[in-house]
Amino acid sequence: MKKSLIFVVTIAAxxxxxxxxxxxxxxxxxxxxxxxxxxxxxxxxxRLNQSELQQQCTKHxxxxxxxxxxxxxxxxxATVKYPADGNWLGDFKLGExxxxxxxxxxxxxxxxxxxxxxxxxxxxxxxxxxxxGNIGPTLxxxxxxxGSGEGVARYTWAKIWNTNSFNACSSMPRFGDAGVLTEEQxxxxxxxxxxxxxxxxx
Amino acid sequence: xxxxxASAALxxxxxxxxxxxxxxIIQIERYRQMLQEGNPAELLVVxxxxxxxxxxxxxxxxxxxxxxxxxxxxxxxxxxxMPRYFADADQVMDFETRLVHCMVSLQGFKREELTKTxxxxxxxxxxxxxxxxxxVVEQSRGAKIAVPQEHPQEKASFDRGRYLFYMRAGxxxxxxxxxxxxxNQRIRLQDLPNFEKPEPAQRAFATWPAYRVSQGAxxxxxxxxxxxxxxxxxxxxxxxSQATVDLTTYLGVRAAGGKMDSPSIKR
Amino acid sequence: MxxxxxxxxxxxxxxVDVRVLMSHEMETGQRRxxxxxLVPAHHITNVTVMHAGKVVLSAEWGPAVSKNPYMQxxxxxxxKGDEITVTWLDNKGETRTDKAVIN
Numbered sequence: 001m002k003k004s005l006i007f008v009v010t011i012a013a014x015x016x017x018x019x020x021x022x023x024x025x026x027x028x029x030x031x032x033x034x035x036x037x038x039x040x041x042x043x044x045x046x047r048l049n050q051s052e053l054q055q056q057c058t059k060h061x062x063x064x065x066x067x068x069x070x071x072x073x074x075x076x077x078a079t080v081k082y083p084a085d086g087n088w089l090g091d092f093k094l095g096e097x098x099x100x101x102x103x104x105x106x107x108x109x110x111x112x113x114x115x116x117x118x119x120x121x122x123x124x125x126x127x128x129x130x131x132x133g134n135i136g137p138t139l140x141x142x143x144x145x146x147g148s149g150e151g152v153a154r155y156t157w158a159k160i161w162n163t164n165s166f167n168a169c170s171s172m173p174r175f176g177d178a179g180v181l182t183e184e185q186x187x188x189x190x191x192x193x194x195x196x197x198x199x200x201x202x
Numbered sequence: 203x204x205x206x207x208a209s210a211a212l213x214x215x216x217x218x219x220x221x222x223x224x225x226x227i228i229q230i231e232r233y234r235q236m237l238q239e240g241n242p243a244e245l246l247v248v249x250x251x252x253x254x255x256x257x258x259x260x261x262x263x264x265x266x267x268x269x270x271x272x273x274x275x276x277x278x279x280x281x282x283x284m285p286r287y288f289a290d291a292d293q294v295m296d297f298e299t300r301l302v303h304c305m306v307s308l309q310g311f312k313r314e315e316l317t318k319t320x321x322x323x324x325x326x327x328x329x330x331x332x333x334x335x336x337x338v339v340e341q342s343r344g345a346k347i348a349v350p351q352e353h354p355q356e357k358a359s360f361d362r363g364r365y366l367f368y369m370r371a372g373x374x375x376x377x378x379x380x381x382x383x384x385x386n387q388r389i390r391l392q393d394l395p396n397f398e399k400p401e402p403a404q405r406a407f408a409t410w411p412a413y414r415v416s417q418g419a420x421x422x423x424x425x426x427x428x429x430x431x432x433x434x435x436x437x438x439x440x441x442x443s444q445a446t447v448d449l450t451t452y453l454g455v456r457a458a459g460g461k462m463d464s465p466s467i468k469r
Numbered sequence: 470m471x472x473x474x475x476x477x478x479x480x481x482x483x484x485v486d487v488r489v490l491m492s493h494e495m496e497t498g499q500r501r502x503x504x505x506x507l508v509p510a511h512h513i514t515n516v517t518v519m520h521a522g523k524v525v526l527s528a529e530w531g532p533a534v535s536k537n538p539y540m541q542x543x544x545x546x547x548x549k550g551d552e553i554t555v556t557w558l559d560n561k562g563e564t565r566t567d568k569a570v571i572n
Contacts, residue, residue: 021354023361033366036445037431040438047372047437054370058377061368105373105435121389130226133389135381173374180373240539244475245492325496325508418536 041107057169069168076164079177080157088153088190095192096199098185099125105180115180117160117189122172125192126199135171143194144201156193160186226391234469243336243413243465246328246420250337253330259309268304270297270338281342282462285451287353294359296450298424299442301334320441321425328419332411335422339411342462347407349454356451359444363452366445367397376434378449397456404460407453412468420465423450476569478553485547485571487518487526489540489555497532511561513538519554520547547571 024032037045053072056064064072097116104115119125122135125142146152158165161176175181181189192198254265254277270280271288285296291303298320305311322328350356370377378397381387387394395402411422421429427446431439439446472492479486491513498510510532518526525544547553549571556566 021357024358026365029362029365032362032448033369033445036440036443037437038440043372043432043435043437045437047435050369050371054375057375058368058370062370062379106432107438108432131390133387133391135384135387135389171380173376178373178375239541240488240490242490242492242537242539244490245472245537248475249472323503325494325500325502 042105042109042111043107053164053168060169062169062171064168072168073165076162076168076174076177077158077166079174080161080165081176081183082154082157083183083187087187088157089195090184090187090189090191092188092191092195092198092200094185095188095190096126098181098188099192100129117175117181117185119189127202128199139193140200142200143196143198146194148194148196153190153194156190157186160189230391234467237415237467241413241465241467242418243411243420243467246333246336246413247340247465248337249328250333250335250340253334254337259305259311261308261310263308265304265308265334267308268301270300277338277341279342279345281339281464282345282347283350285356285359285447285454286350287355292355293444294353294355294447294451296423296442296447297338298331298335298422299447301331301338302442305330317441321421321428322419324417324419332420332422335411336420336465339462339464343464345462347404347454347457347460347462349451349458351455359448359451360455362445363448363450366449367452372435374435376436378430378434380434397453400456400459403453403456404458407457408460408463409466409468411464412466414468416469471563471565474555474557474565474567476553476555476567478547478569478571480547480549480571481543484543484545485520485551485553486543487541487553489518491538491540491557491565493537493557493559495532495534495536495538499532511559513557513559515556515558516540517556518542518544519556520544520551525553 034045034048037048039045050058053076056068056072060068099117099119101116102118102121103109104113104118109115119139120129120132122133124132124134124138124140127140142156143152155166160181162174163170163172164174173180176183176186192200195201257264266275268275269288269290270276271283271286272278272280281297284300285294287294288300288303293299295303302313302316305316306313316331320329320331322332351360367378368383370380377383381389381394382397384394385396385399387396395406397403397406410426411420413419414421424441424446427449428439428441431437474492475490477488493513494511495513496508496511498508498512500508502508512532513530513534516526516528516530517524523546525546526542528540530538551571552568553571554566554568556564558564
């Protein structure tokens with residue numbers, strides 16, 4: 001009796017040592033992650049509830065297969081709200097200020113804070129500003145190279161509103177769709193990019 | 203001189219950098235070198251050493267019995283093998299989590315009081331946790347980073363940390379990988395190390411904690427993650443939460459073999 | 470009691486090289502806290518370094534010197550084994566003196 005008990009105990013101990021490691025499931029991982037954060041100011045934990053776009057882009061390493069890409073881009077384009085009065089351009093001087101400002105939507109920002117586009121974080125724009133990032137392509141001479149036709153304006157608006165319309169899983173935020181910038185602010189950015197007098201096009 | 207040549211080489215590899223920007227990078231490197239001498243973090247290391255040895259808290263004991271993974275009170279070389287699994291807590295902990303554990307269990311401090319405001323603000327005296335972290339990480343200077351992946355919980359921590367690293371979320375759709383998963387990226391003029399590659403991961407893990415000149419304070423790894431998530435437009439990470447430990451495990455494993463050079467000094 | 474200074478003094482062919490790291494807020498008096506209130510000035514106003522009874526460095530500092538100041542200078546006439554004394558005084562009347570041996 002004693003012998004077989006030791007035998008059983010030994011087997012159990014060996015089995016414990018040889019147990020293969022099983023990675024945590026996605027659900028378990030998401031639960032640990034969400035439990036690791038808390039609301040602060042305007043930044044709420046519900047921000048961690050991923051949208052379809054975020055889930056698919058995460059799942060596919062930001063390089064989704066053709067059919068998924070097409071579906072995401074179509075859905076993104078459908079979110080774009082074009083200006084009701086058809087006025088594409090605002091004031092490029094205000095646009096420059098919006099492009100230079102990086103505040104907004106952080107827990108250190110108040111609900112009344114006006115967000116910036118922080119465009120210079122990732123893009124070159126005017127020649128004068130040498131402190132620019134390279135995460136996105138240069139936008140220097142954006143309007144000069146493309147002209148100011150209706151097609152260009154429509155494309156540029158949609159790109160700023162929801163960049164995933166043309167490039168699913170892009171690194172660029174959805175400035176219109178996510179409510180970062182107002183229609184008025186985007187008009188100013190449009191002017192910065194497309195107005196022939198803008199420093200971007202000089 | 204070597205640093206200037208290295209900076210020039212670095213400048214050459216930055217895609218699309220204008221000539222004016224090459225010179226900017228060289229000047230920034232020279233500024234960094236000037237700051238190395240007289241790193242104010244030294245003052246905090248001394249303060250931290252005092253706090254480690256002093257009898258404190260309701261139980262009036264020192265941290266001499268605190269086991270950081272190499273035995274009770276062993277501080278030399280301890281920082282580089284965390285995060286790791288601790289059997290007495292049945293948890294994978296990074297250094298700051300383990301320190302809080304020791305301060306609570308050994309010295310009788312209240313966890314809520316220690317973690318309520320874990321980071322000193324501008325012009326405020328640095329917290330005890332910041333001082334103790336400076337002291338302990340100094341004792342690992344020159345040691346090779348060796349975050350363990352033996353225990354199944356350590357492996358799980360890595361897997362969760364990796365998942366978190368790539369998880370896109372929040373109004374800006376940012377993941378850590380958005381900035382730190384690509385070569386040769388920079389925000390404005392701040393280079394962004396690619397943590398998928400060993401060398402950038404080593405440099406990052408080796409140089410945090412750091413004295414942040416612009417803040418006039420020593421900032422720890424927990425702080426570095428906290429400030430990243432703020433700018434990612436994520437909610438606030440809870441100090442020493444499992445999620446933050448897991449992310450540190452991920453970076454630490456990616457940084458294997460790097461030589462600790464902390465506390466360092468940064469902009 | 471303010472935190473101690475870190476002092477390193479090494480005898481070199483062209484003089485004694487002294488490096489001092491001081492722990493001090495160096496509050497300019499122009500900064501506002503998160504509530505908008507002006508934070509009062511609190512900074513070092515005088516630094517004196519003594520060697521063998523003589524003043525080898527005397528400095529008057531103001532708000533332009535940054536937090537946790539680091540100072541480096543050379544003086545003549547010292548040798549290995551000698552002691553130097555560094556003293557700072559701030560605008561609130563707080564003071565700190567630390568000694569170091571030249572090596």
